[in-house]
Amino acid sequence: MDTNNSAAEGPELAEPYLREVLGTAGLAVEYVRAEGNTLYQRGADGGEIPVADFAGGYGSVLLGHNHPDIVRCAQELLAAGTPVHAQFSRHPYANRLAFELNRIIHRELGTDEPYFAIFANTGAEAVEAAVKHAEMDRVMRVAALREELERSAGAARDAVAAGGAAVADRALRRFGLAGAAAPAETLAELERHLAEHNAAQLDRPPLFLALEGGFHGKLGTSVQLTHNEHYRTPFRALAAQARFVPRDRPEALKEIHAQERGVVFELTVDGGHVDVVEREFPVFCAFLVEPIQGEGGIHVLEAGFAEAIQRFCAEIDCPVIVDEIQSGMGRTGTLLASAQVGLRGDYYTLAKTLGGGIAKTSVMLVREARYRREFEIVHSSTFAKDSFSCTVALKVLELLEADGGAAYRRAEERGAALRAMLESVRADFPEQVKEIRGKGLMLGLEFHDQSAAESVTVRSLAETGLFGYFLAGHLLRAHRVRTFPTASAVNTLRFEPSVQLADEEIDQLEAGLRDICALLRAGDGARLTGAATG
Secondary structure: OOOOOHHHHOOOOOOOOHHEEEHHHHOOOEEEEEEEEEEEEEEEOOEEEHHHHHEEHOOOOOOOOOOOHHHHHHHHHHHOOOOOOOOOOOOHHHHHHHHHHHHHHHHHHOOOOOEEEEEEOOHHHHHHHHHHHHHHHHHHHHHHHHHHHHHHHHHHHHHHHOOOOEEOHHHHHHHHOOOOOOOHHHHHHHHHHHHHHHHHHHHOOOEEEOOOOOOOOOOOOHHHOOHHHHHHHHOOOOOEEEEEOOOOEEEEEEHHHHHEEEEEEEEEEEEEEEEEEEEOOOOOEEEEEEOOOOOOOOEEOOOOHHHHHHHHHHHHOEEEEEOOOOOOOOOOOOOHHHHHHHOOOEEEOOOHHHHOOOOOOEEEEEEEEOOOOOOHHHHOOOOOOOOOHHHHHHHHHHHHHHHHHHHHHHHHHHHHHHHHHHHHHHHHHOOOOEEEEOOOEEEEEEOOOOOOOOOOOOOOHHHOOOOOHHHHHHHHHHHHHEOOOOOOOEEEEEEEOOOOOOOHHHHHHHHHHHHHHHHHHHOOOOHHOOOOOO
């Protein structure tokens, strides 16, 4: 089948509006081959045009496009007829992958607690699995709490019926109750009051915590945990609800807890008195955190804030889900970017580079202290945990760990070289470039807001809401450099190339960025959009 002649086959039916938007920004091009840190377009003469890829599959190809060792592994698996669909059977390759992930994580975290693995296909699915598991754990804790309240109430009734106890006056005063003449009737009145309050608490839906600017996917649940309102609002009625914590205000954690916390009341018997004590109700299901926010503008979680999150969640018994889908797998010099700031997750989600740029795979890891084995029965995925994707992922880990972790060191070194170039551009164009952020090979360059620019053409670009996409279009058209803005912060261009990034490609990007800054300084919006040439 000729896959390069789709236009002749009929109208555009595969997401036509998105293609139109990409076309407006000059990004609707077709790539015909990929290798290393390069994508290739087909030129008008039929030849290939190389494009330096700084988008890197949104972080999926840390080791490069079509890495020869990964391609060879995939070819051998397919040639051998490896089973892809062998659900509900033994999967030793999945266990080897889980074991190897644990080995590396234990080294980076300095722990030996096992993390159990639930496999999926995409990052959003891994987040959904983590959220579902956290909610199952919360529901089971609520059920246990409900049983404890019932046992305590039964013990109080037995003590009163045996004449060994009576409701304490302070308990009645606390709830504004007068009490009755008979101790049993007084207890019954108190129980009715407590039962009404407790029932309302025990039926409360879960509440999630996440950081402002965070992105955790666009599926039914994960989209509600993503901060961007444009993604959330159309689906607000579908799934979980979250409170978003400002990135620069760790004190907001206690404020939100005070506003949202729930308590239930438990009857106790002590020294012949029936009294009431408060029990914390687990309304907070989980706290989702990206060590480096990808779609939110490449913002790095500071160690102090990571410590505040860890301490806060431990105090209220709220699990931490560390979303390493974009930042993990060696992109910042370690398998887990969060390990560098001392953040330890109850859950981790990994994807993207885990599949080596070829396999579509992801994993949710949950530590033993939180693990609910029942989850394995109620959650499944048709294409997950198969021989092909797990074996490819094992090859990826092998390549990352080879030569004493040379790939990790390469990510740090190439990231430092790329950052040095970006900082030099910022130094020379301070009125155009606001800030450089990120770690390793996950960097962002934020431009100053141009909505009040003197140039009408530049101002109009900013007003479209596609400012960063037009800049990316210019880089592609004029400099053969591919990148994109971050989805929720379109003034920030993202750079997530592979470890195969060459100095020449850094120079190529530098020329493009300096060109953009010069055009912005000159107010030449027409050239940025391709409306003017020469």
